[in-house]
Amino acid sequence: MEEAEERRRLLEGFPAERVAAESAAALVREAPAYGDHDAQRLGRELLAIVEPTLASLREGRDLTGEETVRFEDFGALRAEQGIALEPFLEAFRLTARRAFDALYALARNHDDQALALEVAGEFWARCDQVSIAVVRGHRRREAERVRVDQEQRTLLLRQLLLGELSVDWLPMAADILGLDLRAEYRVCYAVPETGRDVLETERTLRGHLLMLLAEPGADRVVGLAAAPPSRAVGVPVGVGPARPLARLNESLVEARRAGQVALAFGLRRAVGSGELPLHTAVLALPEVGERLLDRCFGHVRGERRATLTATLDAYLEADANAEAAAAVLYVHPNTLRYRLRTFTEATGLDLAHTQDAMTVWWALRHLQAVGSE
Structure with a gap:
């Protein structure tokens, strides 16, 4: 009881209002983050922090749950006001320093020096508790703001890509997304390969696209690029033509088509719109591919088909150079020529003839795209 009375006597002269007012004035005067704040209002806000801290010291107790919530709300308020965590903590340290100086002035003249030292130590312990609470509130509100901002950016980008934003909204969208209203952008479109997920694909593309x-x-992963991205992006991605913000949906359509081509044919690079028209035709005409597949390889199955298709693909890829194709397949050139000759005998198709070579190429691409057996 005596100690409680002594605590009360020690702290009853603490100039809480003066400490809060002087701290607020110093912040407005010296801290850029607080330059546009009203000093009187800021002083009242600081006083709402100082007073419950003093109350806990007078009563020799830790902060209550209600007080902790109040401090968290104070941290959230600073986040809402756009004050970053570092200048916020600097302001907290400045206020705590002034409060301690005032407490020290009272303590050194107090009769019970042991109690004065104890209260001074408890003061810094309370400051730690308060700082933990205000930082927690600040970070929570900042995380909420970031989430809301990201959701807004995501919605605007999706609406831009789909052509759902009116012309009147374009300047606002460009400002929020950091885009140039007068510039043209290319839409990039990627579907994850088998065994990979969307987030993994997004991480791979992150360094190649604006957003x-x-x-x-x-x-799927959709993004924007100011210029064609590097071909060696490491994943199949389609790139649409450059279009202004009001017409990005046109670029999206072309990017989706190119992305489907890149994925279907295992092209782990950027594929431009219209870059591979024959591959696009193969995807668009699967019934033709099935007929040509049967025409070229209907007579073989299993390992014999796999060997034959690999041989013909390597030969066409080498521009009908038997030696080069044989080197790729690790076989003797005569072995490769024998396979070509038996293929011609079985099907009547001769790769020396352009139309027959095109027939085989189409069948091979269809097999690659759809995996028919």
Whole structure:
């Protein structure tokens, strides 16, 4: 009881209002983050922090749950006001320093020096508790703001890509997304390869594009580029033609088509719109591919088909150079020529003839795209 009374006597002269007012004035005067704040209002806000801290010291107790929530709300308020964590903590340290100086002035003249030292030590312990609470509130609100901002950016980007934003909204969208209203951009479109997910694909593309929209539900990653991205992006991605913001949906259509081509044919690079028209035709005409597949390889199955298709593909890829194709396949050139000759005998197709070579190429691409057996 005596100690409680002594605590009360020690702290009853603490100039809480003066400490809060002087701290607020110093912040407005010296801290850029607080330059546009009203000093009187800021002083009242600081006083709401100082007073419950003093109350806990007078009563010799830790902070209550209600007080902790109040401090968290104070941290959240600073986040809402756009004050970053570092200048916020600097302001907290400045206020705590002034409060301690005032407490020290009272303590050194107090009769019970042992109690004065104890209260001074408890003061810094309370400061630690308060700082933990205000930082927690600040970070929570900042995380909420970032999430809301990201959701807004995601929505605007999706609306831009789909052509759902009116012309009147384009300047606002460009400003929020950091885009140039007068510039043209290319839409990039990627569907994850088998065994990879959307987020993994998004990480791979992150360094190549201005902004990305990863959509696990739609199993795709869509982004924007100011210039054609490097071909060696490491994943299949389609790139649409450059278009102004109001016409990005046109670029999206072309990027999706090119992305489907890149994925179907295992091209782990950027594929431009219209770059591979024959591959696009193969995808668009699967019934033709099935007929040609039967025409070329209907007579073989299993390992014999795999060997034959690999041989013909290597030969066409080498521009009908038997030696080069044989080197790729690790076989003797005569072995390769024998396979070509038996293929011609079985099907009547001669790769020396352009039309027959095109027939085989189409069948091979169809097999690659759809995996028919």
